Amino acid sequence: MSHSTGTNLDPWYDSYAARSAGLAASEVRALFAVASRPEVVSLAGGMPYVSALPKELVQGALDRVLNDYGAQAMQYGSGQGLPQLREQILDVMALEGIRASVDDLVVTTGSQHALELVTKLFIDAGDVVLAEAPTYVTALVVFRSFQADVQHVITDERGIVPEALRERIRSLRAEGKRIKFLYTVPSFGNPSGVTLPWDRRTEILEICRSEGILVLEDNPYGLLWFDRPAPHAMRSVEEDGVIYLGTFSKTLAPGFRVGWALAPHAIREKLILANEAAILSPSSFSQYVISEYLSSADWQGQIETFRGVYRARRDAMLAALDDYLPDLSWTHPDGGFYVWVTLPDHLDSKAMLPRAVKELVAYTPGTAFYADGGGRSHMRLSFCYPTPEFIREGIRRLSVVINGELDLLTEFSQTRPLELRNDPTEPVFVPPTSLT
Numbered sequence: 001m002s003h004s005t006g007t008n009l010d011p012w013y014d015s016y017a018a019r020s021a022g023l024a025a026s027e028v029r030a031l032f033a034v035a036s037r038p039e040v041v042s043l044a045g046g047m048p049y050v051s052a053l054p055k056e057l058v059q060g061a062l063d064r065v066l067n068d069y070g071a072q073a074m075q076y077g078s079g080q081g082l083p084q085l086r087e088q089i090l091d092v093m094a095l096e097g098i099r100a101s102v103d104d105l106v107v108t109t110g111s112q113h114a115l116e117l118v119t120k121l122f123i124d125a126g127d128v129v130l131a132e133a134p135t136y137v138t139a140l141v142v143f144r145s146f147q148a149d150v151q152h153v154i155t156d157e158r159g160i161v162p163e164a165l166r167e168r169i170r171s172l173r174a175e176g177k178r179i180k181f182l183y184t185v186p187s188f189g190n191p192s193g194v195t196l197p198w199d200r201r202t203e204i205l206e207i208c209r210s211e212g213i214l215v216l217e218d219n220p221y222g223l224l225w226f227d228r229p230a231p232h233a234m235r236s237v238e239e240d241g242v243i244y245l246g247t248f249s250k251t252l253a254p255g256f257r258v259g260w261a262l263a264p265h266a267i268r269e270k271l272i273l274a275n276e277a278a279i280l281s282p283s284s285f286s287q288y289v290i291s292e293y294l295s296s297a298d299w300q301g302q303i304e305t306f307r308g309v310y311r312a313r314r315d316a317m318l319a320a321l322d323d324y325l326p327d328l329s330w331t332h333p334d335g336g337f338y339v340w341v342t343l344p345d346h347l348d349s350k351a352m353l354p355r356a357v358k359e360l361v362a363y364t365p366g367t368a369f370y371a372d373g374g375g376r377s378h379m380r381l382s383f384c385y386p387t388p389e390f391i392r393e394g395i396r397r398l399s400v401v402i403n404g405e406l407d408l409l410t411e412f413s414q415t416r417p418l419e420l421r422n423d424p425t426e427p428v429f430v431p432p433t434s435l436t
Contacts, residue, residue, distance in 0.1 A: 019125070019147050041394030043317075043381040044362040046190065046337045050253045052309045053302065058253070061292040069288050077284035079276035081107025081260070085291040089260055093246065095300075096222050097232030100239075100262055106271045107282045111220060111247035111259030116142050117274045118216060118243055118261065122180045123148045128172055130182040132160050134340070134369030134378070136190045136218065139183055143371075149177070150371035157331070159186060159196035162203045169211055181214040181243075187222040187230035188336025191369045191380035195334060198231040205238050218245045223303050225335035226311040240264050248290055250337075251303050256286040310337065316388035317381060320395035325402060330381075337384040340366075342377060347405055349379040355404070361397035 065073050080086070086105040093100065108114040123129065125147035131139065133152035143150050151172060154164035165182070172179055182204070186196035196204075208215050217234045235244040247259035263271055275282070293299065317339055321330055330341045343349060350365040364382075366375025383391055 019145060040357070040360050040362055041386060041390050041397060042362045043383070043386065043391070043394050043398070044364045045385065046382050047385045048250055048254060048337075049306075049309055049313075049385055050255075052305055053253060057293065057297045057302065058289070061289050061296065064292050064296070065285070065288045073285045073288040075284055077281040077287065079281050080272050081105065081282055082284065082287040082291060085258075085287045085294075086260075088291060088294045089246070091294075092223075093233070093235075093244070093262065096219070096230070097236030098244065098262070099236075104262055104265055104268045106261045106263065106268060106275060107287060108259045108261060108275060109279060109282050110249060110254070110257045111218065111245040111261075112138060112142075113257075113278075114245045114259050114261040114271075115139060115216075115218065117271055117278065118181075118245075118263075119143060119146050119148070121267070121270050121274055122214070126178075128177045128179040130165070130168065130179060130213070131371070132184050132189070134191050134366065134375055134380075135183065136185055137364075137368045139218070140369070140371050143183075148180075151177075152370065152372060152374075153182075155192070155194065157194060159189070159194050159200055160184060160204055162200060162207060165204060165207055169207070169213070179211075179213055181216045182208055183216045183218065184234075185218045185220075186234060187219055188224065188333055188338075190221070190336070191338050191364070191366075192340040193331045193333030193336055193338045194340070195230050201231060201234050202237065205234055205241065209238070209241050213241075215242045216245070217242050220245075220247045220250045221336035223251055224307055224310060224337075226307060226314060227334050230335060235262060243267060251306065252290065252293065252299075256290055257283065258286050258290055307335075310335075310384055313383040313386070313388055313391060314339075316391045317383040317395065320392040324395050324399035328402075337382050339381045339383065341379045341381055343379065343402070344406060345377075346409060347402065348376045350376060352401060352405055356398065356401045359397045359401050361394045361401070363398065 083102070085107060086102045089105055090100060090102060106114070108117065119129075119142050123143070123146040126149055129143050129148045129150050130153055131143075131150055132155050134155075135152070140150060151168060153168050154161050169179065184196070184204075186201060188195055205215065215234060215238070219233060222230050222233065233244060235242040241264075243264070244262040245259065246262070248256060249259065261271055314333060318330075318332065321328065321339070321341070328341055328343065330339050333339060349363070350367045353363070353365055356363060364380040366378030366380065367373065369375055369380065386394060
């Protein structure tokens with residue numbers, strides 16, 4: 001058998017498709033092994049606190065599915081998804097102002113799968129995806145895997161800045177770039193926790209409508225609000241220019257791997273074909289269980305329970321940051337899972353991580369959420385999974401790391417040269433202990 005020479009580590013290296021070069025483990029995935037150690041307080045991963053879901057609710061749904069629909073639930077299904085579940089998803093989306101046809105819904109294996117299907121349908125190598133800065137880390141992995149050119153749009157404490165979006169579109173068009181869609185997580189965003197207000201949502205929709213740019217609205221956290229609901233979804237006022245992605249991973253449990261895409265009619269048909277080509281059909285069993293859960297359980301009351309759990313953990317994190325790291329700045333999310341922290345000048349969150357692991361605390365460096373190497377002066381802290389007590393201890397340990405880095409910076413800044421970040425105007429001093 002003959003094949004290309006490849007490399008010593010991988011004899012098939014030269015045989016891979018060019019797009020495989022975009023496949024790489026995200027920085028979040030790389031943290032899993034560390035964060036799963038019991039002695040480490042993990043503020044890194046966005047894992048839902050599924051223990052807040054009463055076992056009997058799911059167990060009852062499982063039993064009824066096996067008793068009443070066993071044969072159908074364990075069989076192949078439609079590439080579009082179970083009709084009764086799609087009807088129920090309409091009720092879920094109605095809570096965020098969306099009125100839609102069940103025919104335009106496609107059930108997927110989690111919303112991550114929907115994101116990949118949409119990207120596969122629209123992106124040729126070199127096409128531009130506009131994404132807020134910072135943006136969801138695994139979306140970047142997907143976009144890179146299809147050789148997209150990810151271009152960030154400036155955000156502030158209210159999300160995407162409309163004028164920055166206009167300017168980015170103008171500059172890219174002047175370069176002859178082909179822009180396919182704008183990707184956004186507008187409600188309690190990952191990683192920033194920021195929510196795009198209604199006036200900006202409508203302005204951004206108008207910009208994209210006038211420029212012929214599709215909006216990909218990813219909304220896993222929209223129902224997990226604490227103090228007040230998020231504005232209605234962008235899809236609630238724009239049917240033809242928005243693909244809306246939803247999931248049960250955050251409001252029920254991620255283990256079921258059930259999400260959906262609500263798409264304009266013509267795109268819907270392409271999505272079904274892409275879904276069938278990829279997996280034939282989403283899991284019938286998972287869909288039947290979720291449908292039974294939605295039929296028999298107080299699912300809105302359970303979402304309210306999750307809100308209370310995450311609100312208490314958000315409050316614990318903000319209080320601990322106030323107590324242990326009062327000189328830093330951070331976002332104050334009204335829902336979701338995340339706080340976005342800005343570090344003191346010249347600290348590098350990625351370089352600092354090894355020392356944090358030694359102090360038995362984990363976080364996600366800001367660099368994970370940028371396609372262009374940015375984010376070194378930021379970190380994402382997740383409050384969804386640890387208890388309030390562990391959150392406080394995690395922030396205490398993190399303060400030891402950050403204050404230790406600042407002490408080293410003070411000690412060595414007069415004797416060691418400044419190194420430069422990707423932005424040559426932004427110097428950063430990297431102490432010796434951060435170079436591992």
